[in-house]
Amino acid sequence: MNPNYLVFRDGCIVLATLGLYSVLYRENKVFRFFEHMFLGLAVGWAVVAMWTEVLFSTWWVKMIGTADKLGHHGQPGYWAWATLLPISFLGYLVFSKKYNWMSRIPIGIILGLWAGQQVQVWFTQYGPQFADSMRPIWPNTHEFTRPDVTGISGPALASIKDTVYGSQAIDNVIYVVTLLCVMSYFLFSFDVKQKLLARTQTTGRWLLMIGFGAIFGSTVMMRFSLLIDRMSFIFIEFVKHDVLRR
């Protein structure tokens, strides 16, 4: 790639990055400009891609058919695909006061297709997790920790995997207690008089908050990663490689 073009291209990206980061100082017009430019580019790209990547190959080509390399008939076209166009355009009648009821036809079709999948997808998503939640909480050996399995294979490894060690049992107890407490927090969301249940609920709330804390920690780390990557782009890829050519 031409090095001068690279400087120009990456220079524009650096300018956009700095413009967007200027909001850290205060809300300003430069930030607004780059924000709108980004949105405009993304929408423009999406509109073109919707035709070139989606509608052309999955609808248009199937409707009109294709020819082979010699110009002879290849795949025949299926005119029935044409009926999708008026049906999908009915969706835009949502803006008409008189005919907006017609927009419910394509929405209903999409909802029907989606709803038809739900029983199966719900079970494939959560079924294996129900099974995984049934964990042994009682050790079946006197050893507390799992031995180092490095270099072990075959039946010896399988035997270690089947054994519930003391430390593993403690892990599983924490898991099962967390599961039950959090479930009781969500299931008994009314005013509970029974002391044990009330305490279980409180514990569930605390355990949830610990979980959210872990998620927040991951989020902070990801934000740091994003900043580091931008700094790497500005200082290493643009300044060092493109401008200084090192």
Next chain:
Amino acid sequence: MADAEPQVVSTGRKGPAIPRPLLYLLLILATATPLFFDNISIPDQPADPAVFDMYAMLMTIPTDRPVLVSSEWTNGTRAESRGAFEALMRILMHRNIKFVLFSIADAQAPPVAVEVIRDLNEERKKHGERPYERWNDWVDVGYYANGEGTAEALAVSVQKAFSGKQDMNPQGESEDVFDSPVLKGVSTLKDVSAFINVTASATDIVYIQRLASKTTFLEFCTGVMGPEAIPYYSSGQTKGLAKGLRSVIDLETLMVTGIPAGGSSRVPAAVPGILPASDPRSKGRGNHYNASLHVAIVLMILMIVIGNVEMYRAKRGAAS
């Protein structure tokens, strides 16, 4: 909107305040400085079993069938996702595994992934290795707008889901992707080695719901998504999981050290590394950012300590 005044971070009810722009400047300096020093190396000891399984699975999936790579990230999460995608591509290219690239999340995702493959090919040429050829080694079937429908279609028939899609052959002509060496003979998910999702959005759930039980499903997600993805790995729905930059660093380390026998819960045998430590490619994007990440975290901890000390002092001052 009217221009607002710069914000300040209060460290206590009546204590001093640090201007927020100063904090940002400190953070920028702290994260940018280590990037200039290529020789800074933070020792890494991978400990996450999910990453061990990810590497072990990638190194043992059959090479005679292609893998489906759904690349669901763009430059917005380049920091984490590009490193993950590069690591994945290096392993697939090392093992000569053919792959199909597509996306259900974002129309910009396939071109971004293609750019990474182009950069990796340049790198391969520099190291005297053959470039991974479009059409012969991989094909791009592009973007699909309806994720749920596409996943459902893939679960039934790969051939029907990708029918009508074309890609460029080496002569520069568009041809049906099923005429390429990559997808020749592929009909259903049984004909592919694995389904790999590199994602920055909730597409993993769409695939887990519809097709993860029918093939080997592996997932590279961002750090934010990590905690939510763990239950699916734990239950075996996801056979290997890499979460954010931390996992990319671990994966790059495993690509050098390999895994001893018993190191992975899914693959009992030892798994070799693919790069010598002396190879510059062993210090990938994850390792390049590792020092900066550590400095940023130290800075954050320092600021939390200073903030708490100042708040405590302010409270004591107010009480007396």
